[in-house]
Structures are given as C-alpha cells and as structure tokens.
Amino acid sequence: MCCTLKSSTRKSRLGRTFRKRLNRQNRFDSGKNLPSVIKDIEWIIFRDWLKQTGFPKTKLTLAEFNERHKNTKSSVYPYIQMLPKNFDTVPICLDLELLEFLPNNLKEDVKSQKLKFEKDFRSVCRFLKKQLNSDINITYNEFLWSWLCVNTRCIYFEPFKSINCDVRENIAIAPMLDFLNHNFDAKTKGEFNRVTQCYEITTLTPWKKGQQVFINYGPHDNFKLLLDYGFTIPNNPFNYILLDDEFFKFNEEVENVISKKLNLLMKNGFYGDYALHASQISFRLLTALRLRFLRPINDISSQETQHLITKWQNTISGKYEIVSYENEIEVYEWIDSVCKELIKKCDLMLEKVNNTNSIPSGSLENLKLLWNESKNILTSVIILIQDSKKYVTL
Template sequence: MAIVVKSERWLGFLRWLKSRRVPKAKLVLADFADSGRGLMATRDIEAGEAIVDIPESVLITRSVFLDSLAREGIRADQEWPLSEHQALTLFLVSQRLFPEAKWAPYVAMLPTEFDSVASQLPEELARLLPSDLQDKIKEQRHKLKQDWTAGWDFLKNIDRASEYASMDERLFEWAWLAVSTRCITLESTKNKTMDCTIALAPMLDFLNHSLEAQVETGFDPTTRSFKITTRRPYRRGTEVFISYGPHDNSFLLAEYGFILKNNPYNHICVDREFDNIALPGERPDFRSNVLRILEQEGLKGDYTLHASEASYRLMMALRLRVSTTARDFKDVLRRWYQVQRGERSTVSPENEAAAHETLLQIIDRLEDHYRLNVDECRAIAAARLERAAFDYGSWCVEELLGEHLEMLLALRNTISARG
C-alpha cells in the first residue's frame, strides 16, 4: 500500500518541471511500506515506453555551475579546474546560500540528511561493519576532506570566499552526499556528445533501485535529453524502478545508504583476513615472496567468499600460501603455475587439503567475529529504540552482518558436502 505525496513542495516541483518543458511522466511521488519514498505509476506503462525524459536544459552538470560564474565575469574553467563532483557540490551549496528561482523547487525536494549512508553511521555502528566496508568509509571520508579543501581553494582563487563564509563542513558534506547518492552517468545512446560525464537529473533521481528492473538509459543526442526506457511493463499503482547496477549490499550501503533483501550479488571480501592469517612454519621471507608472485600474476587482493564457493583468486592465493612450508617449494611453484594455466586441477592432494583447511580457519574467525558484532549491534538498536523510533542505519548493519553469517554457514556446508 502506497501513500501518494501531496505536499506543496512536490506540487511546486511539478509546476517547475512543466515550466521547464519536461515531458509529463506517468509517475507520482509516493511513500511505500517496503522501499520508502519512490515513484508510482499513475497509469499502465508498457514495455518500450520511456519512464522519464529529462531535457538537457534541466540536467545539472559541472558546466551549469561554471556558466553561472561566467555570467558574473568569472572564467574559472581553465585556470582553476574543479572535478565534476566538486563543482556539483558547490552548485548545491550555492543554491542553499543564494537560492535561485531557476533551481529552488528541485533543491527543496532533496533529502535533508543522508544518515544511513555507511560513512554517516555513528562510530559505534561503523566499527561493526565488515573490514572492506570500513576501508571504503575511510576512503570516502578522505575524499570528502580533499574536496572540502579543493572547494575552498577554488573559492579563494576566484575571490568568492567571503560570500561563502557561512559554508560550514556540515553544509558542504550534505551537498557532497547529495551528489554522491543521486548523480547519474551521462552515457550517450549513440555517441559521446557531452563534455560532462555526471549530472543531477531532477525527477529521475526519485526512482528507487531494483534488481528486477529492466531499463535502457542514456543521453539521446537527437532529442538532447536523458531518457530511461523500460523493457518491462508496470501496472497502475505499482512502484516503478530503475537499476543502479549489479552491486552487493556493502556497495549499496556505502554509496546510497540502503541494502536489498536476498541480494544475489552479496559476497564477503577477505583481503584483510588473508593478509593477517598466520600459517605454522611460514617464514617471513617466503611469505613476502608469495605476495610478490601473486602481485606479478595479477592475483593479489580482491579475495571473496560466496555462499556456494570461494573465489578462484582466493583459492589460488591459498594454494600458494600453504606451499611456503613445503620442502621443495620450487617444484610446488611449478605445479601451481600449471594449475593457473589450466594444465592440472590441483597442486597436489596435500596442498588442496591444506588450502581448504586454511579457508575453514578464515571462515571460523569471521563467524566468531560477526556473531559478536551482531549481538553488539542488536544491543545498540534496542537502546536506540528506547530513546527514539526505528533506526534504519542499525537495521542495515545488523542485516548486513546477518547475511554474511548466512553466507559463511552455507559455504561451510558446501565444503563439508564435498569432503
């Protein structure tokens, strides 16, 4: 059951779309019980029909921000270049500080906060996340700080710093996250016809993600608009979706602030666990040699576990790691290369058994770690529920850890069944 949004902000936004000559879509903003706020079909939509068609004049790109400066006599594009993300961030900041009628109805519709994005979670929850997601959070926070500095350097260089004096880190972060979570990629359906590669697309960015969505997207140079065409029909009163791509829940939580139930792309990254595992009798010089070989062969890192199997990369790396204690390492290495080339299936029965034993050790440690983290996350969620309403961020963390535990159990059962 969906509740149609009828706020004055939404109605004003629709009037704004009409004034900007955006083709009327068979869509209305609604609140859905399972997916939150999204777009609902007001009439049946057939396969092959355009869901949205956003004219180029309504797309917000780096050029829009730089052109606004050029109208004031500031030629900033050559002397003080900004990345597209930085430019769009400063554009949204400018619209908050100096609202323009041209864009105000759209900016008013943007979320006021992005507190479920992984980098925005409180530290007590963030530290419970899987190691690869924690690394992603660090990267994002570092990038945000870099862009904050670059933004101020740019404003100082064009003598606009005093006008932006009220831009604090919180406002910049809001704008930065709005761009991160809502921008689209401007891929042409025919050829490259735009200088910019990302944009904010009013109306389009209200569409939620679904793995079942079947769409064609891209900038059409003939109509000079960004179109999304559905390859499947939608009935009136149902939510209309697009696909953000084949991403696992860790990626979705980091980039967009949500997760999907039963996501088939889920996996567990075990790069840190592979690096940290201690093998009996493994000499440091042999370990360094193994890591060098793996890097030379393009097999260093990106080690993953799935519900049905460990990745090829991980198993090849484990086969080599457990070989460091072998008496004749050169002979083992020769056979390892043969496995890599597909000339044999295993290095040896003993090597294969040792690799799987090490794999089970990794699974054991992760299971123990995730169970403790799930318990702690539940305690945090319960405490928050006593103080306020349901906390979506803590739910996402608990679900993500629970999914990882289920994958580990399924993989353990698969390994046991194979003997």
C-alpha cells in the same frame, strides 16, 4: 538535464472496456490492493515547475550552492524541496563511535570516502575565495549535504569527443531520474540522447499501473549500496565477503618464503581480492591458497621448487584442477576454519549492535542486515565445503 522514462512494452490494442475490466482485476488480484501513488504538495509543485521551466534548458551548477538559502526565491526551489533533508543512514554521516560497528572492509572504505570529501570541501572553499572572490560562505555541513545530494543521485555523463575528460570524473544530476529507486533485478537501459538533449531510460520490465518503477544502479553488494547510497537490500545476490585480511595475516612460514610466494601471486595476477560468495569460493582465493600451502619452497631456483611452482601454474591454466589432494585438503580446511571464526565475530557484533541504544533506527537495521547476511554467506560456504568431493577425502 532532462530525464525521459520510456517503456519497451507495447500498448494493448484491445478495447477500452476490456482495459478497464483488466485494471479492476489486477487491482484486487489475490486479495491485495496495489500501492497508492503519493501525491504530496511538494511533488505537485515540483511537477509543475518541470513543465514551466521546459527541461532540458534548466541546469544545476556550482553557482547554485547558495540557492538553498534563497528558499522560495530560488529558481530551483521546487527541486531542492524534493531532495532528502538529511543523509543519516550514509556511513560518512555516522558518529565516529558508531563506525566501529561496521565490518572492517566497509570501515576502511568510509575512511577513504571521508578523505575524498574533505579534499573536495577544501578545494571548493579555495575556488570560491580565490577564483570568484565570492562572499559565499559554505559550512562543512552544508557542503556535506550538497556533496551527498550529488554523490547519491548522480549519473556518469559521457562528454563530447572534443572534450578530453575522464568519464568517471564527469557526472551530472538528472531531475526525475534521481527519484527512481534501485532493485538488483530491474532491467533497464539508459543513455543520453544528443538529438533531444535528454537522458532517456527504457525499462525492459513491464510495470502495472500503481507499481513502483525501479532502475538498476549496477551489480552492487550491500557494502557498496550502504557506502554510496545509505541503504541495503535483503537477500542481495551480489553480496560477498573479502578474506584479504585473514589471508595476509596467515604467516606460518618463514618470512623469506612468504615474500617469495606473495611475489609469485603478484607476478601471476592473483594478489588480493579474495572473495567468498554464498554459492562459490572465488578462483582467486583457491589459487592463492594452493600456493600458500605449497611445501616446501626454500630455494626458488631449485629444481624441486620449480616443479612445485609449475604444478601450481597448471591449475591456473586449467591443465590440472588441483596441485595434490593433500594440498587441496589444507586449502579447504583453512577456509572452513576462517569461516567458523568469522561467524563468531558476526555473532559478537550482532550482540553489540542489539545492546547499543545510541544507534539510529535506520542505521540499526542496516547494521543488523550486514552482519546477518555475512553470517549467512559464511554458513553457506561451510556447507559447500562439507558437500565438496575434495573435502570428503578427509
């Protein structure tokens, strides 16, 4: 598959002398040099290989797994040389003891990802052995490297209408495209051009010569970026904290009452996914907590209980903002208390991370960023609650 990078900015119609003068001015603007473009030998070989092979005709398939062992004899050797040699910062590659330093939600996602990988590994081994009668023997680590090359660098490729296939299961690697890094504020448009048989990316952001061109992988928080790509971004605006564990552990009521309330949440579409953002508390969390603090609910069919449930449902429809001031105070007090407890946990984990010498430097920086930014979100929410007019009624 071929990748074509286009720019939406129009070329200047001013003269060559003006453009040369402008380039010199940009280069030394504010006393800062523009970053130099690295042209190492692997990149030059890869670029020449692209020209010689005449993309988009060359494609990578399952049969190319063994290409890595062919070295220079492989038809895709220049491309393989440009791929990462390892994926040390991707959590699935971390030692088991290091996984304990991850936040709980991310830890569970890593476990799920590992199960998927192991299932894929078994499937491929069975396929090669039974269907192809192949002598190719893929080791666990070799397949993990190949699997991560695809998982960290692929795009979703919409199949032709005649093919009955879930687009989420149809992925492809597009050489050149997979060398572009992610930035959350990069504005791009990407699509496969069936006429040119190329995947084309149009940048909607102007870039100067010498600047790195970014694309946008999507509105991903740092947990998602670390899980799937092995990196994190400081001040990522898409970061959030899930309070599902804390919410479902909250059991101050008798079991049958809790069960009734959870059933109501499920019936009304508010079961789970309770998030805190630095600038807001999710409506899902507020709605769920308003029901949890709705008292008393004993006989679900009683007139009093139905009246309380109607008041709660009116906050969902927007008819009323709150159930009652007393109810709202309890909601915000609970969030405030949970945030303070989680901040203590962040401090404890940061101390453990800083005092552990066995963590590789790349993973160390990612872990510190995750816990520090989680702490920042929690602190921001506490300030948000303190400044809230609802909270002032205390």
